[in-house]
Amino acid sequence: MVLMATEIIKHLKLYWKLVRFSASLETEYRFSFLMEILVEILYFAVTLLAMRVIFWNVTEIAGWSFYQLLTLYGINMVFSELVLGLAFIFNLRRLPEKVLYGGLDVILTKPINSQFVVSLWRPYFALVPGVLAGLIATFYGFTKGNLNFSLLNLLPFTWLFVCGLIIAYSLGMIITTFSVWLINAVSLPTFAEQIIFLAKHPRSIFGKAWRVLFMTVVPTIFMVSIPTETLIGNLQSYWLIVAPFLAFSLLFLSHIIWEQSLKSYCSASS
Amino acid sequence: MIVWFLVELLTLVSSFFIWTAIFQTHDTVGAYSYQAIIKYYLLVPLIGAFTSIYISEHLPERIRLGEISIQVIKPYNIAFAYFSRSIGTKLVQLTIKLPVYLIIYLLIIMFTPIRINLFYLALSLFIAVFSLFLHFLIDFCLSCTAFWTDHAWYLSHLKFIMLMVFGGLTFPLDLLPIELTKVFYWLPFKYIYYLPVKVASGDISQIHWPNEVLFFTVWTVGFLILAHILWKKGLTKYGAYGN
Numbered sequence: 001m002v003l004m005a006t007e008i009i010k011h012l013k014l015y016w017k018l019v020r021f022s023a024s025l026e027t028e029y030r031f032s033f034l035m036e037i038l039v040e041i042l043y044f045a046v047t048l049l050a051m052r053v054i055f056w057n058v059t060e061i062a063g064w065s066f067y068q069l070l071t072l073y074g075i076n077m078v079f080s081e082l083v084l085g086l087a088f089i090f091n092l093r094r095l096p097e098k099v100l101y102g103g104l105d106v107i108l109t110k111p112i113n114s115q116f117v118v119s120l121w122r123p124y125f126a127l128v129p130g131v132l133a134g135l136i137a138t139f140y141g142f143t144k145g146n147l148n149f150s151l152l153n154l155l156p157f158t159w160l161f162v163c164g165l166i167i168a169y170s171l172g173m174i175i176t177t178f179s180v181w182l183i184n185a186v187s188l189p190t191f192a193e194q195i196i197f198l199a200k201h202p203r204s205i206f207g208k209a210w211r212v213l214f215m216t217v218v219p220t221i222f223m224v225s226i227p228t229e230t231l232i233g234n235l236q237s238y239w240l241i242v243a244p245f246l247a248f249s250l251l252f253l254s255h256i257i258w259e260q261s262l263k264s265y266c267s268a269s270s
Numbered sequence: 271m272i273v274w275f276l277v278e279l280l281t282l283v284s285s286f287f288i289w290t291a292i293f294q295t296h297d298t299v300g301a302y303s304y305q306a307i308i309k310y311y312l313l314v315p316l317i318g319a320f321t322s323i324y325i326s327e328h329l330p331e332r333i334r335l336g337e338i339s340i341q342v343i344k345p346y347n348i349a350f351a352y353f354s355r356s357i358g359t360k361l362v363q364l365t366i367k368l369p370v371y372l373i374i375y376l377l378i379i380m381f382t383p384i385r386i387n388l389f390y391l392a393l394s395l396f397i398a399v400f401s402l403f404l405h406f407l408i409d410f411c412l413s414c415t416a417f418w419t420d421h422a423w424y425l426s427h428l429k430f431i432m433l434m435v436f437g438g439l440t441f442p443l444d445l446l447p448i449e450l451t452k453v454f455y456w457l458p459f460k461y462i463y464y465l466p467v468k469v470a471s472g473d474i475s476q477i478h479w480p481n482e483v484l485f486f487t488v489w490t491v492g493f494l495i496l497a498h499i500l501w502k503k504g505l506t507k508y509g510a511y512g513n
Contacts, residue, residue: 032421205291
């Protein structure tokens with residue numbers, strides 16, 4: 001237990017250093033950094049416009065009003081920016097390339113957890129304005145939609161949201177790990193991202209069979225929909241137990257699969 | 271290739287869930303019935319297989335890094351070379367994709383009431399060939415801006431965003447309010463997805479053909495001239511140090 005805590009503290013300290021290093025790296029190319037921010041905001045704007053276009057023609061979708069969905073999309077923006085920015089853009093997206101060209105060799109020689117290195121090494125700082133835009137959309141949806149904000153809902157929301165992040169990270173890691181076996185599978189991270197993007201849909205749009213699938217095998221419903229429902233006051237208490245169970249099971253599974261994949265890895269170049 | 275196909279399928283499934291939920295409480299949305307909207311989203315990847323082009327994902331970076339020097343000194347038109355290469359790649363991809371689309375088409379015919387008229391489909395694919403050329407010109411012009419900037423990775427993203435909004439990739443343009451539709455109709459992006467998809471789905475009553483042919487020609491000639499100017503001017507700025 002003490003050993004585990006020491007390891008976690010060591011990795012957290014290292015991560016803080018990596019965050020600082022990445023920040024200085026990003027701000028070195030200011031124009032590029034500004035364009036990264038612009039592109040992120042534009043993608044979010046397109047998602048909102050697509051939703052607005054539907055609501056120009058209908059009044060509700062599966063029981064969700066425009067402002068309730070805006071809240072959901074805002075939270076989803078925060079969620080997907082965090083998942084993509086922390087785990088995907090500079091990390092998991094590059095894993096297939098590292099496997100193909102032997103870049104993984106260097107990582108495996110480091111005295112730190114290799115899963116940590118391939119998935120969380122370099123955060124993407126342009127996620128910050130995206131997160132802010134998501135928060136603004138959430139706040140606007142809450143205010144305009146006359147939704148009741150309660151501090152009592154904030155705690156279970158945060159708990160479920162963090163579990164959702166772990167679920168998304170683990171799913172992304174599991175799917176991308178297959179690139180170690182498939183070698184030239186550059187599109188696997190995109191596939192994982194597309195699955196995570198399904199999280200933006202409210203739970204009620206899925207039929208019963210699909211809902212079971214998206215709550216168990218591919219638990220995208222636990223990523224955004226359930227935390228949002230909690231925030232707007234529709235908490236089901238069993239979620240508070242099921243979500244962490246799913247999150248840590250998937251995290252553990254991702255670790256097992258990663259370790260197994262490394263047994264099949266043979267260096268490409270060095 | 272299989273994974274890319276799964277990515278496309280997931281995008282389709284995502285739209286399917288949303289629209290199925292909407293039509294549980296509505297009979298029509300805008301001018302669309304449930305079958306019509308599903309048909310629209312099914313046809314988008316099919317038309318995209320013909321009209322999509324990805325030059326702005328590679329050429330700007332090559333310009334920025336000074337990697338086009340060898341091509342520049344050769345006695346052929348670089349734009350034509352890129353276009354030919356894109357056509358070659360597309361033909362290979364279509365050889366793999368078309369049997370899959372055919373199977374999907376047969377499954378749709380057998381198990382759903384959705385019908386796709388083969389005459390309109392052929393007509394839309396004929397239009398898609400011209401759309402591909404226009405798309406190439408837009409992509410090439412966008413790529414040429416890399417002569418004036420140190421960073422070019424975002425260009426393909428900007429184009430994709432344009433296509434998502436103005437091209438009908440994310441939603442059919444006729445679901446927009448009439449004032450916005452009028453603005454969007456003036457832009458060239460609808461020729462890449464929206465118009466061929468509408469033709470393929472047989473929904474051509476609203477299409478004013480003489481106007482469309484005229485606008486399409488004007489945009490194509492405009493981008494052709496712009497591509498020529500940007501390339502000529504860009505080459506005077508081009509530098510390939512150490513290459």
